[in-house]
Amino acid sequence: MYTSLIQALGIINCTIVKRHGNNNFELLYGTNDWAYALLPHARDDTHFTIDDHSPYLQDFLIDAEHFWQIGNDGQIQSGIWSEKTASSLLRLEAIAAVTKGECFLVINNLEQQYARQQKTLQSARELLITNDKMLAEQEYLQERLETILRQADNLTALQAPLNKVIEHAEFGIIIADADMQIVQQNPRALALFELSEQQAPPSPLSITMRLFNEQCPSVERILSTHSEWRGELFWHMSEYVNKWLDLSLQAVVDAQGALVNWIFILNDVTRLKYLQQRNEQLGMYDIVTDLPNRHLLLQNTESAVSDQHPFYFLYLDIKWFKRVNDRYGHAVGDTLLIELVERIQPLLGDENLLARMGGDEFAILLHDTTSAKECDAFCQRLIQTVEQPFYTPDKQQLRVGLNIGVAHYPSDATDCEQLVRFADMAVYSAKRQLDSHAAFYSKSLKDITMKRIAMEEALRKAIKAREFELFLQPIIDMRSGGIVKAEALIRWRDKSNKLISPDEFIPIAELCGLIIPIGHWVIEQAGNMLKLLHSYNDQLTLSVNLSPKQLNDEHLLDAFTATINKTGIDASKVELEITEGVLIDNFERVERHIRQLRKLGIRISIDDFGTGYSSLRYLQRLSVDTVKIDRSFVHDLSDNENDKAIVLAVIAIAKSLGLEVIAEGVETKAQRHFLMDNACFIAQGYLFGRPVPVDDFCQLLSCE
Template sequence: MQQSLIQALGIINCTILKRLHDHSFEVMHCNQDWFYSLAPEAVGNTLFELSDNSPFLNDFLIDAEDFWQIGNDGQIQSGIWTEQSADKLLRLEAIAAVAKGECYLVINNLEVEYKRQQKTLQVARELLISNDKVLAQHEYIHARLDEVLRINQDLQSLQEPIKKVIENAEFGVFICDPKLRVINQNPFAFSLFEIDKDTSDADPFSIFMALFEKQCQEYQRVIETASHWYGELFWHKPPYTSKWLQVAIYPVKNDNGLLKNWVFIVSDVSRVKYLMQKNEELSLYDNVTNLPNRQFFWQALEKSLQKSAAFFVFYIDVKHFKRINELHGHGAGDHLLVDISERLISLLQKDDLCARIGGNEFGVMLFSEQDQQQCNQFAKRIIEAIESPFYTESHQKIQVGVNIGVAHYPTDTADAEELMKFADLAMFAAKRTAKSSVQFYSTALREASQKRMEMEASLRHAIEQGHFELYLQPILELESGQITKAEALIRWRLEDGSLVAPDDFIPLAEQTGLIVPLGKWVINRAGEMLKTIIQHKPSLKVSVNLSPRQFSDKNLVSFLKSVVDHCGIPAQNLELELTEGVLIDNFDKVQQLLNDVRKMGISVSIDDFGTGYSSLAYLQKLPIDHLKIDRSFVRDLDTNDSDRAIVLAVIAMAHSLKLGVIAEGVENRQQRQFLLDNQCDTAQGYLFSKPVPFDDFCQQLIVESSQNKH
């Protein structure tokens, strides 16, 4: 890279490396001695392999490798970390970037910028840097612990660099079992609460939990539902000691969705609070959006209760915000928050209030609408406004949704803490739907929430005990009437012998993440069934439905391979079904996964086609074998001209793309004849057979084989 260009761009105190493969890099720009203290192997070498001298940089490279493998143009940042060189303390930031297919690592030395900022806006600078540092540290520790505990489900593999970072961290870390019994706590946890570990019996975690339970209105919901929580607590030790604590709580769950550990990260932010007190504007306003912050919102809420005027409280959660930060960078995430805040403010009247009360959460006090119907209409306007596309500075399109919980004063409660607690509970209920939604608090909601938690516990128990069965519904070739395929459908067998239909527990499994272990069980069981089925009919396929959550599993392809190998079945006899929504939400990831699946020989069908975001683009780009016409279009084929037109269009389009067509929900002979006359390939439905147990399905194959012989 030309030095004149470097200078023109103002790129002065940084090193630019081009990634060749793994830890091998080529130096594009470097004239700084500080980098060679970080990577001595680069001295005198244009090409070199980066060693493990820096735990923080080495750990960032794990995420960078995943990002580079995706290959999409963009960048991710490490956040600021400190590194001790031979003669001074370095303040560094790493950026992993992809540009036109080439991968780069940029390491910035922020020392000059640090000193410049120190001379101006001292209070604001220290406040923001301190706060950002705490956030970065919390997220770093959480991400690494989450990865380690998910893979190993114990603490034996907390090796360098993560173990070293925890032990030497300037913040408290508690790791607990599901029953909140401490497994590990680092040295700073003791000094944070001014406890001498050698001479005192006091327990820092007990002190922390007492504060959390007393000061957090979401305490019960967080513990009972194993949810993430982020916020502040205040600790006072008589007679003189007082501290503000910034807290991040992370539940760590295994592949079965079972809580394995709690991770609590606690930082002393008393200095930040002190700086806030010196700057009233910073103490009450969010530095990213310039909206009132959580503290301002609480003060306004308590004042409004004293006036006794009725109003609604909104708890607004922006969906998938963490994913946006990961894909587009934290800069894009901040711009998104600013845009969202502007859209929210544009909907409010003079007396209404909007605040940013969490990382991706907003609170609204609505005085301008007087009844629930008007409030509901207002909530729908919020959803419509925020679902409109956003664009990054590089013109990349971003779409998000929101979950909204609403509580009313004084109908629901006259207490500020309960009002927020009820709005939070309603928001949590709204999260259970895939799309943006609004939920009003009610006693029925509280009861339903309790029943849901009971059902979730029963579902977890059923997974652990294997209380499930796999039914098969035949799929027939319309021309010959022969069974060519079967769809695998899960059933939950209760202890009293009755069956729970999928519609009653699959949505809950999706919301809680339990769909992942359930999905693996289905694939395993389908493989075992195929081992027997192909003895009756070697060409027959079994199709299994894949949940959107399963596409987030990096090990899905290797798991499919292990099932095929373990069961000793041809991969060609297995088929995956996925919905259109999965394709739209995760196109790049799905494209790679389906290409890998097709290389194995597994076929792919699109379920419920026509009900989602139908697009010729993905049909042409993705390796798809079949389209399944949704039963809603088949149901009224006898009487509805529009449904007939849709079915004919799907069949014609599919055949033009050389895709097979499967009709779902065929229940009478007229429907079957229409589909047959118009070249639909295969069909399933009660006209042919309901979903049946495995033995009954095998019996159908035996009967069919016997009839063919005659």
């Protein structure tokens, strides 16, 4: 009866079990010896549990359980791992699947495929495919390490199965602290550099950092911004021995956004590089897209610099591509990249070169464009092309965006290394924008980047010193003139007593992840503040803004639960404001979080309503209480007929769905009269009061 499921998953030599509850499984298919070796309890019991016999499988089940509880149809994969049994060495891959509300665990035995790949190792293309498959194991372990280290006070908190996997991993693992001092390394890390525990320096970490500093142009930015990096390093070990090392570098920050660890994962890819050199076609071209790879691109860039003809170097970063890979798998991600290349190629002339730098990054050498204006127009055409929807084989719509960093030879740089580094700096600046964006390198951009780095460091210190304050802006019932709600708005008062606008520091906090600890502080303070406000008016509702990244924070619900329990406040008097654009970006995750928050009794408001897309469709599916008319529509109510029509439409939609409607940015009596005449009675804006410190707001309440 499960044959169709097996065919749909595209596997034959597999074991399928059905999940009936937490660690409660039933064997449906697969009675091979290897299956019983992996799941010994399945041999005798109809319903069985999965113990810690396999560290990799046990670790994957943590993510699988989370996925099953969400309940959406689809699947997630573990990546390939090696499993030693009494009789053989297995190559396995696990899949957690949900279909029509039922949950399954599929374990796929890839031994035959792996054996075939080993027999054809002389082929460089086959070796590349094998290498990509095996790297999935490495990526999975790295993600698990990052999650655990971020939440741990020390390395003793590492899960026991994971610690065992680290020790026996076939690739080098080094965990360093914030000062780049080794706190843990596995035997493979020493073996890669032909060192032993008893040897004096140099250590694997010191050698790696020396190579990294010498060979990575953007090392300074990567370390200062705690960015991820993946690439290859060349080690001239001795007169007769050279090695190529594949390095994956990942920063780990704690709940307050402070750097706590670096994770280094190293693979010896010397044999792969040797085979690539014997096959120039494969050695210089990307295996997925058939585009020139990083090495061939840099050769062409060096050649273009030598010719001394002006050209533009474009660094392309695909927005939200990792989300596609995480949700739909790498096969769908690879298909998307292939289609993306097919779309971009027609925009290029014969003189220009498109290359894949690696992962979700591409580059273009643009020779036939003579001015910045022409280059910008070309960038906009690229963005429009990439933003058109993609579709999975089962017709699900995917959307990605495009950030572009642009540097010009010779205006910006006169050598290849600087040109690439400046384009990388420009694309990093473009990533600050929520939407797709093209940024051109300039001295001012460099100054902005350095200012941003300084601001980020100051923010980290401000979080530790608790230099933030919450101001309150009254929300009025215009019929009575009474305060019915207050919106909490964050301010940063630095050590010199200067107030820094949230417009200045919130985007940087969003970009570097510090918005999460700041958001937790806001939740805690809002609870204490609401308790104080209720001593003046116990019917008052406090509104708190949630950023897009906070809605991706798995600890958001815990933060609100802890605050409600600690302060004893009425959760129904807390209202969370989310922007309309967040719904479009990741509706399923937002819906799940909103459902959980609603169970606590918390109210939900859609902020900036009318500025997003497909709003009515989302409102019909979500359980929300309030919509807020964006201030941009209220501002021109007196003389703009289009804005009047939009405001009337929003009021009508809200009323038809039984939602409360609030108008933002009310500054004139004419705006107030128009809103009241059209049954919008709740409003906020400078006409009624500016954001003020909590003591001043309490004075307003005491005067009512």
